[in-house]
Amino acid sequence: MSKRRPLTEEIVQQWLNAGDGGGEWVRFNPFYHPRDVPSTGRSRLFKGVFVPRDNCVTLSDIEWFFHLLGEFAGITGLLEDLREQVALPWELSQSVARSESIRQPVFPGTRIPFVLTTDQVWVLRPVPIALNIKPASKLAHGDEEQEKQRQLILDKFRIEEKAWSLMGLVCVMLTDKMLPMNLVRNLDFTRPGLIGDERSQLNALIPDFVSVFCKKWAKSLSLIELLDRVSASLGTPIEDSMSLFSRAVWTRHLPVDIYNCSLHHEEPVTLVPPQLGESLWQQSLSPLLRPQK
Numbered sequence: 001m002s003k004r005r006p007l008t009e010e011i012v013q014q015w016l017n018a019g020d021g022g023g024e025w026v027r028f029n030p031f032y033h034p035r036d037v038p039s040t041g042r043s044r045l046f047k048g049v050f051v052p053r054d055n056c057v058t059l060s061d062i063e064w065f066f067h068l069l070g071e072f073a074g075i076t077g078l079l080e081d082l083r084e085q086v087a088l089p090w091e092l093s094q095s096v097a098r099s100e101s102i103r104q105p106v107f108p109g110t111r112i113p114f115v116l117t118t119d120q121v122w123v124l125r126p127v128p129i130a131l132n133i134k135p136a137s138k139l140a141h142g143d144e145e146q147e148k149q150r151q152l153i154l155d156k157f158r159i160e161e162k163a164w165s166l167m168g169l170v171c172v173m174l175t176d177k178m179l180p181m182n183l184v185r186n187l188d189f190t191r192p193g194l195i196g197d198e199r200s201q202l203n204a205l206i207p208d209f210v211s212v213f214c215k216k217w218a219k220s221l222s223l224i225e226l227l228d229r230v231s232a233s234l235g236t237p238i239e240d241s242m243s244l245f246s247r248a249v250w251t252r253h254l255p256v257d258i259y260n261c262s263l264h265h266e267e268p269v270t271l272v273p274p275q276l277g278e279s280l281w282q283q284s285l286s287p288l289l290r291p292q293k
Contacts, residue, residue, distance in 0.1 A: 007107050012090070012115060021087025021117060030057040030085035031117050049194040049250075050074035050082055057084045062176045063119055063133050068187040069179075070122050073285065075250050081123035086130070088116045088163050096162045102155045118160055118171065130164045130171035132157050139175065172288075180284040186249070186258040193246025202244055208234065209244040210253050217271055224265040252277065259284060 016022075021031030028051070034043035037059060044064055048056040050071040058064040063084070070082045093116045097104040105114040119133040138153055140146070157173055164171040193199075209230065216229045223245075224238075231241040248254035256263075257270040259280040272280070 007112055026053050028083045031087040032085045065179050065184045066133050083121045085117045086121045092163050096159050128169050130169050132173045136175040136177045183259050183284050186263045189263050190246035190249050193243040199243050206248050210248050222266050223269050
């Protein structure tokens with residue numbers, strides 16, 4: 001149901017009582033969807049490849065990039081759950097705003113307090129972390145209007161940070177400057193190969209695929225040429241080999257460098273020792289997870 005229609009406090013409470021912005025795993029329901037709010041960049045409504053929900057939401061390209069990292073971390077065993085547009089308890093956010101002397105945002109054209117949401121919550125082992133995701137440009141100093149918008153962002157973060165702290169979680173602000181862009185672009189490039197329940201039967205072939213891929217690999221071969229040779233050896237269609245490549249990359253069974261190189265069908269791929277791949281993965285995550293220490 002669209003959250004742009006005329007509102008009353010009773011309607012907002014109905015949304016919250018219905019579970020909007022709450023729940024766990026496949027039963028989680030984001031509070032806001034692309035139709036509800038203006039977005040920065042491309043908003044998306046999609047099925048997750050880690051949490052198999054049909055209603056996964058990102059409202060900007062930057063949120064999408066962090067969601068890719070979250071899905072990758074989930075598939076590799078670091079996350080137990082991944083949620084987007086998580087609603088803060090309505091009464092709690094208003095109480096925190098009052099205690100911090102911050103004016104609570106309201107729904108446009110009303111005096112009804114806005115339901116504040118956190119962009120993403122990563123349920124990590126052992127401690128979940130709440131992510132407030134913003135473009136670095138929005139936090140830069142500038143003219144009077146820019147300073148006003150910057151302060152609104154910081155005020156909202158103060159509310160989020162304290163509210164989550166009262167609930168026992170850490171909330172951190174992340175920007176696009178912290179994104180490992182080679183990794184993110186490569187996850188975006190390979191993610192389509194994970195989509196489709198009918199292709200899940202390919203997972204049993206991943207060990208054989210990885211073995212043949214590494215034997216056939218050569219510095220001079222482009223990815224598509226290499227996959228063509230792997231397909232011939234395994235007797236699989238090229239489309240299945242591309243899907244197997246994606247699945248082997250996302251499960252980290254295939255020692256391909258996705259941290260320093262950009263994957264492309266017409267370019268060679270670089271293999272790295274498994275220990276180096278693990279180190280590069282940890283280096284990619286450390287700027288995101290360091291704030292919770």
